[in-house]
Each structure stands twice: as C-alpha cells, then as structure tokens.
Amino acid sequence: DAGVTQSPTHLIKTRGQHVTLRCSPISGHKSVSWYQQVLGQGPQFIFQYYEKEERGRGNFPDRFSARQFPNYSSELNVNALLLGDSALYLCASSLQLGSQTEAFFGQGTRLTVV
C-alpha cells in the first residue's frame, strides 16, 4: 500500500528560478495539503485543496501557487525563488475535510535555493 508520494526528493535551484513540486495522495484521498518546514521549525501551512478546489491558504506570498488535478494529485509551484524558500516541503493527504479525518504525510521534498 503506497503512502503519499512526493517528487523529487531533493532539488537544488538558483535564486530567481521557478520550481514545481509534485504529490500523489493515498488512493481514495480527495484532500491534499502543502506545508513548508524550515530547519528547526514545525511545518507551516501553505495550501489545502479538496475536490480540485482551494479550501485554505496560509500566509505565503503570491509567488506560491498550487493546483489539484482530476486524479487528486497536486502540484506546488514557487516562482522567483529566494534563499529563504529553502526548506522541506511536505504534502499531506486525507480522505475528506475536517478534524475527524487523519492527515497522512509524504516524505517531503528538500528544496535548496543557492
């Protein structure tokens, strides 16, 4: 049984470039959330999508965007990369919305901006 899968696992980009991170949820899960985890901090909420619609957005600049596809997979896009965007990006999937459903996390994508 595959869990949440994220690709790539590691990525190095240069300041100003653009990056796309990908997430495949657990089969049957319709909700995908993205989190940014900077070294030494807890995960910070970026976006949530449910049934292909944005259901929540954290306090991140417009350089961050995301979308969810008909198969419920998701992409996180970051434009005009800054050094401060270096972090572990986590994807989580859940069956539905709300606190009654468990969020399952992927292994994350480690993004380094140089």
Next chain:
Amino acid sequence: AQRVTQPEKLLSVFKGAPVELKCNYSYSGSPELFWYVQYSRQRLQLLLRHISRESIKGFTADLNKGETSFHLKKPFAQEEDSAMYYCALGPMGFGNEKLTFGTGTRLTIIP
C-alpha cells in the same frame, strides 16, 4: 490567531522514567488537538488526537482548557520513543482546514 507553543526543543529522559512533553495552545474557540511523531528517517505520522481519548504506544494526552494545555505523557519511557514530537492545533473546518504545528520537541531516551 492560532498558536501552538512547545517550550522544550530538547528533552532527555532515562529509560523507564516518566516522560512529559509540554504543549500550550492559543485559540479562542473549541480546539482540536493532535500529537504527531517523526521517528528517525520516517515520515511525520499521527500519534494521537484528543477527541479519541486513546492511549497509543503507552502515550496519553489530556486537554486542559483552563490551562490551554495538551501535554503528552508516558509513565515509563522506552528507547523506541526517541523521536521528534510535534503538537498541532486544528483543523477547525468552515474554511479553516489547516494544522498549526508547534516547533517540536526532540525526545531522547537514554538507555
């Protein structure tokens, strides 16, 4: 605003001793609280949630609304408990679907 505070970044406990990981929250409504754990080289996973009132791997956590706390406890620490522990608040629903995490506590069990 939602906020979760974990005052201890590092905690070392001897095997067999009691463990308490502290978590305080700030939220004006009725909170939903969780503990997540990350073992070495593994992904973040749910340990327990207050609403289910379960004991998982010997851990329990009681919500204290008066003290706005959700401390994680275990009476006798085991070596396999060494991990990173995150307390989290939410999601609340009605458009607020995010989990708000604390900064985490790294628990080390000394043999």
